[in-house]
Amino acid sequence: MGKGDKDFEQRLAVAVGRHLEQPAEIRDLHRLTGGAVAETWWFDAVAGSETHEMILRLARYEEADNSFYVSKRTEAEIQILANTANVPAPNVYFILEAADNIGTGYVMQRIAGESIPRKILRDEQYTGARDLMARQCGGILCRIHAMSHDSISGLKILKTDQQLVDQYAMYESFDEPRPVFEFAFNWLKANAPEDPAPCLVHADFRNGNLIVGPEGVRSVLDWEMAHLGDPMEDLGWLCVNSWRFGNIDKPVGGFGEREDLFAGYEAAGGRVDPEKVQYWEVFGTLKWGLICRFQSLMHLSGSVRSVELAAIGRRVSETELDLLQLLT
Amino acid sequence: MTGEKPSSRELVTAVKEFMETKVIQSVDKHTAFHARVAANVLATVDRELELGPELAIAEKERLTTLLKTDGNRSALNKELCLRIRDKKIDLENPELIEHLYQTVMGRLSIDNPRYSAYLKALEAR
Structure with a gap:
């Protein structure tokens, strides 16, 4: 499975479409630099007349029971909770399912600004x-x-x-x-x-x-x-x-x-x-x-x-x- | 060193310049980031070829004096670690502190001579 290729993009479009409850098209998908244990992918999802600015967070290798890192699912759950506690973290839109065939991870809100x-x-x-x-x-x-x-x-x-x-x-x-x-x-x-x-x-x-x-x-x-x-x-x-x-x-x-x-x-x-x-x-x-x-x-x-x-x-x-x- | 020309340092520098002047400009942003990292790695290798051998000899000499025993550098470092772990030597020992500073400063002169704490320590010494 080539991450970032057309098939990958298509599978991501299906998953995002399910979340938005209408067909979605993926634009400008590219991987951001950095991240040793996770990959971060930047993309826009166009559905109907709206463009949604999104980020895909993917585990970089198979998740093991490891005391240093939580699973991507737990990471998503924490971000969701943070948003209810007045802690600024990107909103999580949805967690990937195995059937999505994309990997282990989740899709979240893309926040404009500088992180470098x-x-x-x-x-x-x-x-x-x-x-x-x-x-x-x-x-x-x-x-x-x-x-x-x-x-x-x-x-x-x-x-x-x-x-x-x-x-x-x-x-x-x-x-x-x-x-x-x-x-x-x-x-x-x-x-x-x-x-x-x-x-x-x-x-x-x-x-x-x-x-x-x-x-x-x-x-x-x-x-x-x-x-x-x-x-x-x-x-x-x-x-x-x-x-x-x-x-x-x-x-x-x-x-x-x-x-x-x-x-x-x-x-x-x-x-x-x-x-x-x-x-x-x-x-x-x-x-x-x-x-x-x-x-x-x-x-x-x-x-x-x-x-x-x-x-x-x-x-x-x-x-x-x-x-x-x-x-x- | 084989004495062969171009030398290892000259070859490494040639590749580093190629990365910097040709590769970085002509690839996508993600690959350019890694090409820059690669060029920095080659600069480290070049510094190690230049400075590494003398620093290693000096480190081994200090370890021999400090521990009053002989061996290769790795074995001496292992021995020093054991003595620290068993609290037979501690940071109250000025000779030891001096050795650790010299060793770490030597390593940074290869790994990253632009590191903030390295520059500050050079100034202070």
Whole structure:
């Protein structure tokens, strides 16, 4: 099955037509760059006199029971729930069925705006947005953490010590000694905070997964790492240097200050523990380093051949330097 | 090094220039993105060919001094990791911190010398 070819487009037209309850034609179908575990396809669906702007999210390889990622179905369910909780996420139109013969995934609303970090951080039209975004992110994160998630069965509770065990197992599976990572694991084990009552954690809330307009954050993407755990994990992850894209002196996503992030979170009714945020920044830096190595192994093992995945393996050293700066 | 001409570095640079000046402009956006990634990969390979051997020797020498034992670089790194795991050596040790910084900075001079934290650390040192 060639994704993106005429047959693929035809099958997508049938599925979209069922959702719209009238025949639909697919236009301008193309794959967007990025996404190691999911593919994102851009298209318009023309039905009658109306054009619907849509996005197809597809699992990139067969979904296994994996503690790092939720299924595409769960991801869709979370986005649907987010929309009822005043959290900006693209509306989900429908979840693909096996009979659609397209893959595992769902079709969602296409939100206009910018998601490329370097443009958000450098283009003049986002100057005003950059001043607002840290505070906005605080508010959105607080509302995510307050979401009532009982209706979603695919979410796992990830306690901090369990996450450390899982991450260490992944590190060991690489069989590559990295002294800086050993130190980071020691520090994380010795300084692990107590687990609070588990709440919904996005776990990939960062510059690059936000759709931004001149007025600030419009929508939050990529819910595939969501789980139940410590809410401070999200705040720490957002501050990881890798997501500052060169603006190292703006700790929140390269656009803002921690004080504004925390103020936005507390104004929305949450409580911030800055020490825990720092803990999760260290954890997040290590986790990103391990993800980089893991993604390059997806290429090296032959499961997904891609120069992009191969190259990301050489970004591990970036996180090693960040960890040294954080721990010494 | 075989001493053959053009050298590995010259060949890699030739392919990188081909990607940058011919390929990126003449393919679709999605492929152009990957062609740019490919050109960056070749730049990394070129830096590794230039800097890698000396950095590896220096790293091994530091490890030998630090651990007071001999072996190849991989075995020494494994030994260092074991000692860290067993808490026989910690980050209070200035010699160790210096070794880790030099090793990581050396690696970044190959992997990504434009990384923000690398540039900042170079300035600070």
